[in-house]
Amino acid sequence: MRFSVLTSGSKANCTYVESGSTRILIDCGLSARQTEVRLRALGIDPASLDAIIVTHEHSDHINGVPVMSRRFELPVYANEGTSSFLRGVFALEKFVTGKSFSIGELNIAPFSIVHDAHEPVGFSIEGQGIKFSQATDLGKVTPLVREALRGSHAVVLESNHDHDMLQNCDYPWELKQRISSSHGHLSNESSSAFLAELLHGDLQHVVLGHLSENSNTPELALKAAQSQLSAHSLATLMCACIANETPLLSL
Template identity: 35%
Template structure:
């Protein structure tokens, strides 16, 4: 199996998980053009992708989803709540000023008055007969009306190209229920994050297990259990607590990041590695590092210090996923 992290951070996330026969893109948080560019740079053929798998609907995980899926013609796997949230996010929302609302109310009143006058006119002698004749005349030659109706229906139906929510194929899965894409078995697990139905994943094929666990506010028991016996682990180490507190984010954003549905700090990641990590992985990739509230050397140092408390874990290799360039493929 192979893991290729194309990008990781608040500006976009994406990785390719592949076996000898199957290739899956996990998240599409960059533009279609940039995703394909980075795949080529990393030695991954975009045309060889079998599917796109989505963790959750935040923009840094789905920015290029629709365009890429349509361009490659591949199915998209995600949960139904995530799909619904993504569609809502892309559906235009209209706002109405008070003046526009008053105008709207006035037009409704005029329409009701017009309808009422039409109803009273129906009672006039001879009008019903003429209307009936018109109806009979139109119904006697239905074929003449069909082309116009069909053209109108065709014009009202948005084309796939014009609809930003159109996907070639959609496959739903549920957290905790294992499914397969090709020869890769995938086990999704629920993560605590402020999205509709966010998931992490364990991938298994050919005796190798890989996992993606980012965008989670803390490490609940189900996540700790899911991350046992993993050979390659992509794990969040988002921020340094002091840098976040003193950093440029508004207080409301800082509260979100620090919350139990926000992001893992270097300290929280280190506590997991020290207390709950089983040491099985050959590689630990630290991902989703904040450019404003973290430093790569701080994230690495925190993780290495946590592993030093366990002499049997010193063989682990710590790698740092980047925002601006793909990480070299990890193959086992």
């Protein structure tokens, strides 16, 4: 299995995952043009993609979905709550939250997360005995999220804001409340505490995602995560960002 976070942050989110001959995108918040550019930079032909799976309807996750799906004739997989927001896609395939489904060689388990969207999900994806999980846009770590991510070999985990930076930034009070609420986004502190629970001998890659540009820095997010690792060594601990794709990480 290989994956790359093509972009992540408040403005756009898109992750590439492949196993065997199956290639998918999780969300497509970038323009189709930028998505193509970043895939090609990794040596991936966009025409070789098989599908797009969608977490929720916020624009930073679906902006590029219709054009990308039509241009490359990609079926778009979404649950009932999200699918009504996906107009003009090549083909819509519905999944049921909590029920696994297959795309080619990938087995995909969508799990419910708490966030201010209609039916938001994270995904655990298995292929060739390897498990990749992504959980971003969640206000809190629920028992279901813990269960879904357990035993992952690679994790993309939200580390949205530093608590103090959020309180001190010039967002309106209501927005600060929304972000830090249980239906908002995961702080560095909550994310790193959860990371400590996810550590096991076969966890290789951790990519921190959905960092706020106004109330976080990659240094603060990494510092919080590193404080939980101590003796545990990962092959990769890095932050994804808006401007560039991460390297293609192999498992």
